[in-house]
Amino acid sequence: MKTSKLILKACALVAYAFLLMMHLVLKDHFQSLQVFFYAVPLPFLIFFGIIVTLLCYRWKLLFIALIGITLSISVYWFYTAYNFKSDGDIPNETTVVLFWNAADAWEFPVEVLMAHIKSAQPDIIGLVETEYASEDDLQLLSKTFPSYEFKILEGFMMVGVKGNITAVNYQSKEASYKINFVEANLNGNTRTFLITDIYQSPTMNKEKAIGAALQFALQNNAEIIMGDFNTPQKSVHFKRFTPHYESLRNYGQGFTATWPFGIPLLELDQIFTNNMFTPVLLQKFYQPESDHALLVGYLKE
Missing domain, CATH: 3.60.10.10 (Endonuclease/exonuclease/phosphatase)
Incomplete structure (x- = not known):
């Protein structure tokens, strides 16, 4: 049971890291990968980041790091997606x-x-x-x-x-x-x-x-x-x-x-x-x- 949970958390972390890479670096440079960029907008990614963070609450350092990453992505999204004009x-x-x-x-x-x-x-x-x-x-x-x-x-x-x-x-x-x-x-x-x-x-x-x-x-x-x-x-x-x-x-x-x-x-x-x-x-x-x-x-x- 513990092994299954560890695998689930590891897969969630890898998926989160991959999607972050897609949005911040790769974007839609490559047609073979662009579907991940198009299908998972940043608001969805932020929500996914919250779930991943909660899954890792027992690992203190990782938990804190994920909170920081998710908050940073949220601020980045709001800063680039909202105009105060x-x-x-x-x-x-x-x-x-x-x-x-x-x-x-x-x-x-x-x-x-x-x-x-x-x-x-x-x-x-x-x-x-x-x-x-x-x-x-x-x-x-x-x-x-x-x-x-x-x-x-x-x-x-x-x-x-x-x-x-x-x-x-x-x-x-x-x-x-x-x-x-x-x-x-x-x-x-x-x-x-x-x-x-x-x-x-x-x-x-x-x-x-x-x-x-x-x-x-x-x-x-x-x-x-x-x-x-x-x-x-x-x-x-x-x-x-x-x-x-x-x-x-x-x-x-x-x-x-x-x-x-x-x-x-x-x-x-x-x-x-x-x-x-x-x-x-x-x-x-x-x-x-x-x-x-x-x-x-x-x-x-």
Whole structure:
């Protein structure tokens, strides 16, 4: 019996050490190991660390060391996953971007979208997983907001702009990614942005999918990238964005996680901008119609 308990504790310690290594060092550098990084977010790892610590309460030095490690990981998680930024003053001349994964409902949540358009008055609207959006929804949006042009895109996406859509270019790879590049005229200015929805499988090669979105954005001079990347923000693959685009995550409020509804677990949805804009603020709104947060970003030219 004692031998079995020792083996259990040893296995738990090894698993805990391995998962810590995955999050702090290895991350998703290797596709063969990335599933551990994606499937066990830090909040789960902290909870697992508490269980391992309690299992080892009889071993004083190890028990104290595990308490220290678990507390350190908890502080690290909170420090990197929570923003204390307040609303502050939003400049009058800002470009407002709204992005939302509107899935998780049997009908398109057009009323919710309309409420946020009235509130934020976004210049650019991008939505993914809108398979339930209909022509009736499109007509309702166009009638309610006559200064906007709305369009249902390939790949179950929808776009809206406070102006006119001048071009759309769609690219996809089955079970990997969907991308729509949009060019629009907003108040006499040409604006270019990219909407992406990356496949959710944790075993898929996310490096290729994220790389495809970035390459497509660079090739088309997209000023803004928005999407559900289905990849934690801590992924090493986002480092390729840094020379070209800045994420609005550091300009947000509260927990940076966007999924699932009401639980600060994973940051899957993001808005990026190139150096044409300076990020001002990122707001997140949770609606029961979707398990993803709705993002509203404010950019200063």
